[in-house]
Amino acid sequence: NVEPRSVPVFPWHSLVPFLAPTQSD
Amino acid sequence: SPPSSPVALPPFFMRGSIIQLADGELKRVEDLKTEDFIQSAEISSELKIDSSTVERIDNGQSPNAVVIQFSVGELKAQVCVEVLLEYPFFVFGQGWSSCCPDRTTQLFELSCAKLCVGDVCVSLTLRGLR
Numbered sequence: 591n592v593e594p595r596s597v598p599v600f601p602w603h604s605l606v607p608f609l610a611p612t613q614s615d
Numbered sequence: 616s617p618p619s620s621p622v623a624l625p626p627f628f629m630r631g632s633i634i635q636l637a638d639g640e641l642k643r644v645e646d647l648k649t650e651d652f653i654q655s656a657e658i659s660s661e662l663k664i665d666s667s668t669v670e671r672i673d674n675g676q677s678p679n680a681v682v683i684q685f686s687v688g689e690l691k692a693q694v695c696v697e698v699l700l701e702y703p704f705f706v707f708g709q710g711w712s713s714c715c716p717d718r719t720t721q722l723f724e725l726s727c728a729k730l731c732v733g734d735v736c737v738s739l740t741l742r743g744l745r
Contacts, residue, residue, distance in 0.1 A: 597633055598626075598627075598632075598633070599633045599634070599635050599641065600627040600632060600633065600634050600635065601634075601635055602634055602635060602636050602637060602647075602651065602652065602655045603655070603659070603662055603739060604625070604627055605627060605628075605634065605644065605647070605705065606652065606705065606737055606738060606739045607696060607698075607704070607738060608738075608739055608740075
């Protein structure tokens with residue numbers, strides 16, 4: 591028996607580097 | 616603050632990778648448009664889209680890395696990231712761009728433009744960041 595291969599699905603936000611600025615004050 | 620070590624290139628930049636937008640729609644990574652990011656962020660309750668302008672591109676700690684300085688959002692917060700030369704960023708109205716587009720295309724078959732100072736990249740911040 592060959593199990594069906596699942597295609598990975600990635601969430602859209604994983605493509606964007608997280609550049610949340612650090613709040614210094 | 617000093618940049619952290621270079622971020623390895625994740626698998627979802629490979630041409631043909633399936634990306635799920637916030638409304639559930641599936642698209643290939645190479646077919647994404649600026650509107651896809653904007654609309655997904657509008658739907659998102661946690662994430663807010665921001666524009667990050669490339670201010671400087673310098674050599675990184677290793678020969679295959681670069682340090683990119685961004686000016687983020689209306690507050691123009693300065694953020695530095697160290698990434699591999701081939702790491703792609705999504706530029707508003709232009710699409711995927713990296714410091715070494717030839718290498719990105721070679722490794723990931725992802726068509727890329729050259730990332731330059733002044734380019735405005737899609738970035739995300741948390742909504743309600745305190």
